[in-house]
Amino acid sequence: GAGVSQSPRYKVAKRGQDVALRCDPISGHVSLFWYQQALGQGPEFLTYFQNEAQLDKSGLPSDRFFAERPEGSVSTLKIQRTQQEDSAVYLCASSLVPPGLAGINEQFFGPGTRLTVL
Amino acid sequence: SQQGEEDPQALSIQEGENATMNCSYKTSINNLQWYRQNSGRGLVHLILIRSNEREKHSGRLRVTLDTSKKSSSLLITASRAADTASYFCATDGYGGSQGNLIFGKGTKLSVKP
Numbered sequence A: 001g002a003g004v005s006q007s008p009r010y011k012v013a014k015r016g017q018d019v020a021l022r023c024d025p026i027s028g029h030v031s032l033f034w035y036q037q038a039l040g041q042g043p044e045f046l047t048y049f050q051n052e053a054q055l056d057k058s059g060l061p062s063d064r065f066f067a068e069r070p071e072g073s074v075s076t077l078k079i080q081r082t083q084q085e086d087s088a089v090y091l092c093a094s095s096l097v098p099p100g101l102a103g104i105n106e107q108f109f110g111p112g113t114r115l116t117v118l
Numbered sequence B: 001s002q003q004g005e006e007d008p009q010a011l012s013i014q015e016g017e018n019a020t021m022n023c024s025y026k027t028s029i030n031n032l033q034w035y036r037q038n039s040g041r042g043l044v045h046l047i048l049i050r051s052n053e054r055e056k057h058s059g060r061l062r063v064t065l066d067t068s069k070k071s072s073s074l075l076i077t078a079s080r081a082a083d084t085a086s087y088f089c090a091t092d093g094y095g096g097s098q099g100n101l102i103f104g105k106g107t108k109l110s111v112k113p
Helices: none
Strands: A005-007 A010-013 A019-024 A031-037 A044-050 A053-056 A065-068 A075-079 A088-095 A113-117 B005-007 B010-014 B019-024 B029-037 B043-050 B055-058 B061-066 B071-076 B085-093 B101-103 B107-112
Touching: A005 A088, A010 A019, A019 A088, A019 A113, A031 A075, A031 B101, A044 A065, A044 A075, A044 B101, A075 A088, B005 B085, B010 B019, B019 B107, B029 B061, B029 B071, B043 B055, B043 B061, B043 B071, B071 B085
Parallel strands: A010 A113, B010 B107
Antiparallel strands: A005 A019, A019 A075, A031 A044, A031 A088, A044 A053, A065 A075, A088 A113, B005 B019, B019 B071, B029 B043, B029 B085, B055 B061, B061 B071, B085 B101, B085 B107
């Protein structure tokens, strides 16, 4: 089927607004990851879900960032009271099996949501 | 924080030439992967090399891994204009990690026709 999809592709927010970014992983993929990619940099890990459980949120930069995956498929990354430093591309990735299983960790990435905070 | 560095940061070559990109990392790994990212697009997985492998080929791609030096290289042979993109290496932590990938800063490759 289709790959990982993300919406919206582009989002412009005024400073202080809340935003919600959506990720539809590949059907049946157990693991879901969110990454933040600043301009000219590599992606940096934000948070990880295994099914509906958020097992690692150590990369979330502040308590303004919140992610959920209530039914173990679609995930939403919410940023409250956006700041200019939140401007980045937010990438979602999914993988079929939990990390570490069989030593494989190939992740399939969506196109990203480019967030610009004015 | 980023795991390591790709080298060079930018590379410009002519079509048909070979392109070599290097990556260094800091911690022990289970495997190392290379991804490509076209401008404004998501990352595309290119190749994965396990920590017990030293070299791997896939089409025009050749990846080497030296765990003693904590480094890897990606060679693209007979480059094409369509290879123009940013290339990232990514590692996963060894033990204790939940499997998130740790990316370098990337090499921006430009292949001129």
